[in-house]
Amino acid sequence: MYNIDMDSLDLEKTYDLVVLGGGPTAIACAIYAARFALDVLIVGKIFGGLIATTDIVENYPGITSTSGQGLMEMFKDHMNSLNIPYITDEIRSIENAGDYYVLHSFFQKFKAKSICIATGSERRKLGIPGEAEFAGKGVSYCATCDGPFYIDKVVCIIGGSDSAAKEALFLAQNVRKVFIIYRKEEIRAEPINKKKVYENEKIEIINNTNVVEIVGKTNVERVIFDNGKELEVDGVFIEIGSIPNSEIAQRIGVKTSEKREIIINRKSETNISGIFAAGDVADAPFKQAITGVAEGVIAAYSAFDYLKEVKIEY
Amino acid sequence: MPLAYIFTKLIRDEMIKLTKPVELSLFMGNNIEDNENVRSVLKIYEESSNELLSIIEVSDPIIAKNYDVKHFPAILFINNEGKELIRYLAKPFGAEIRPFIDAISTFSGDPNYYESVIKENIEKIKPSIIKVMITNSCAYCPEIITFVNKFAIASKGKIKSVIIDIMAHPDISESHDVSSVPYTIINDKKTFIGMVGPEEVLQELIGGN
Numbered sequence: 001m002y003n004i005d006m007d008s009l010d011l012e013k014t015y016d017l018v019v020l021g022g023g024p025t026a027i028a029c030a031i032y033a034a035r036f037a038l039d040v041l042i043v044g045k046i047f048g049g050l051i052a053t054t055d056i057v058e059n060y061p062g063i064t065s066t067s068g069q070g071l072m073e074m075f076k077d078h079m080n081s082l083n084i085p086y087i088t089d090e091i092r093s094i095e096n097a098g099d100y101y102v103l104h105s106f107f108q109k110f111k112a113k114s115i116c117i118a119t120g121s122e123r124r125k126l127g128i129p130g131e132a133e134f135a136g137k138g139v140s141y142c143a144t145c146d147g148p149f150y151i152d153k154v155v156c157i158i159g160g161s162d163s164a165a166k167e168a169l170f171l172a173q174n175v176r177k178v179f180i181i182y183r184k185e186e187i188r189a190e191p192i193n194k195k196k197v198y199e200n201e202k203i204e205i206i207n208n209t210n211v212v213e214i215v216g217k218t219n220v221e222r223v224i225f226d227n228g229k230e231l232e233v234d235g236v237f238i239e240i241g242s243i244p245n246s247e248i249a250q251r252i253g254v255k256t257s258e259k260r261e262i263i264i265n266r267k268s269e270t271n272i273s274g275i276f277a278a279g280d281v282a283d284a285p286f287k288q289a290i291t292g293v294a295e296g297v298i299a300a301y302s303a304f305d306y307l308k309e310v311k312i313e314y
Numbered sequence: 315m316p317l318a319y320i321f322t323k324l325i326r327d328e329m330i331k332l333t334k335p336v337e338l339s340l341f342m343g344n345n346i347e348d349n350e351n352v353r354s355v356l357k358i359y360e361e362s363s364n365e366l367l368s369i370i371e372v373s374d375p376i377i378a379k380n381y382d383v384k385h386f387p388a389i390l391f392i393n394n395e396g397k398e399l400i401r402y403l404a405k406p407f408g409a410e411i412r413p414f415i416d417a418i419s420t421f422s423g424d425p426n427y428y429e430s431v432i433k434e435n436i437e438k439i440k441p442s443i444i445k446v447m448i449t450n451s452c453a454y455c456p457e458i459i460t461f462v463n464k465f466a467i468a469s470k471g472k473i474k475s476v477i478i479d480i481m482a483h484p485d486i487s488e489s490h491d492v493s494s495v496p497y498t499i500i501n502d503k504k505t506f507i508g509m510v511g512p513e514e515v516l517q518e519l520i521g522g523n
Contacts, residue, residue: 009425009427045457045509045511046454046457046509047456047457048453052453052454053453053454068453069409069451069453070320072453073320073324076412087427088427088457088460088461088511088512089427089511089512089513090511090513092513105513106431106512106513106516106517107427107428107430107431107512107513108427135494135507135508136492136493136494136497136505136507136508137491137493137494138493139494140493140494141508142452142453142454142494142508144451144452144453145449145451145452145453145454145455145494145495145496146449146493146494146495147451148449148451148481149493149494218491219493235493
């Protein structure tokens with residue numbers, strides 16, 4: 001019912017398109033592929049991707065305001081309406097078998113005539129002393145997950161992106177005080193969110209500052225800045241961008257940039273025939289759910305075109 | 315549209331797809347409000363299931379003791395042999411609806427994606443308890459819940475999953491010093507903080523022996 005109707009999962013079948021990933025990009029790609037009458041399967045480790053951890057989404061056309069989880073529920077309903085199978089699993093290797101690819105996970109293997117890599121990205125780590133030691137003991141990478149632990153407490157967010165601003169606004173609903181600590185002169189959130197941050201009395205921004213250490217006994221107690229000053233906090237939320245999940249692509253020779261993003265053209269094609277990529281894992285300069293969705297849709301169309309051109313029966 | 319309406323509709327839309335009968339046990343404690351909170355949600359599941367889902371309310375302390383139920387209310391998936399497979403110390407609402415329904419359908423006998431690999435490895439797996447600590451705003455928690463419940467069902471209870479809402483049971487989270495979710499603990503030893511995949515959990519179940 002939820003992940004997959006196992007009766008419809010045919011492991012002997014060669015799927016027209018297997019989409020790797022579980023976020024909006026992957027689902028949009030699969031929805032369009034299904035509408036192009038392709039046999040499509042999604043294999044993802046995390047349904048919803050990073051957007052599911054966003055408190056409020058207010059920039060998706062047609063939806064004035066919803067939560068990240070709410071948006072993904074709508075995606076899931078859409079996916080289910082087309083009977084698109086989704087499996088929680090992770091592809092570890094891909095081999096080229098001539099006319100098709102074989103994708104191996106720990107649990108199963110799948111055959112695909114084409115692949116769309118939409119594996120997104122994961123939170124970047126700071127790499128400072130105390131970060132790993134206090135992971136789960138005051139250091140967090142997900143405000144919506146861990147916010148409830150900090151009611152009436154003092155927290156800081158490290159980072160100055162739009163995501164950092166949104167996390168600050170979310171946390172400010174319940175904590176006593178939120179500090180945004182940013183290494184540059186001014187946070188670079190969308191103007192609409194920046195305004196909300198500046199107007200929120202619980203949020204204070206500390207600019208031109210780097211955190212160099214997270215300190216505590218059993219749990220986080222304070223952070224130390226590069227100017228030698230310290231700030232007492234109960235929680236540290238790290239929001240300094242993300243790293244593309246491109247290992248599987250690199251392993252099969254898909255070209256990536258210096259940032260490890262998969263290099264795609266305007267048709268979402270990679271350097272390998274039959275392998276497409278889209279969303280946060282690819283090298284687009286502006287990464288949003290809506291742009292990932294668009295790239296996913298283009299990837300589906302390109303896969304459809306590819307299957308026609310190479311005369312692979314679909 | 316109010317969220318409660320959306321979630322209730324989701325339960326109704328999904329539970330109607332149930333094709334085989336299922337029985338769940340609801341162990342109730344002394345807190346009437348807590349009991350009613352979970353009971354009212356389970357009633358939506360029950361009423362939407364074409365009479366295929368039955369909720370058996372248990373308030374007999376001896377039965378609770380037999381299953382070592384100390385925290386209430388608790389929802390238990392108990393198989394025909396009387397063996398507990400899954401325990402919910404959480405209200406299956408909001409983001410937890412889909413994994414809960416998925417567990418119900420798999421428990422009813424629907425195919426299980428992980429079954430063949432669990433069966434292949436069952437001899438290498440010791441009796442294990444996987445606790446998954448969650449909050450209802452955690453986006454990653456439903457993913458972990460989904461596969462650990464399927465592990466439990468595939469192993470016929472050799473692996474038991476326990477889903478714990480730490481906001482409802484702060485004493486449990488404090489005893490494990492949890493301040494981040496999802497927080498997955500295998501046999502009260504190995505912990506995974508944050509998202510963990512089915513392969514890593516299974517490797518731990520196999521390799522940890």
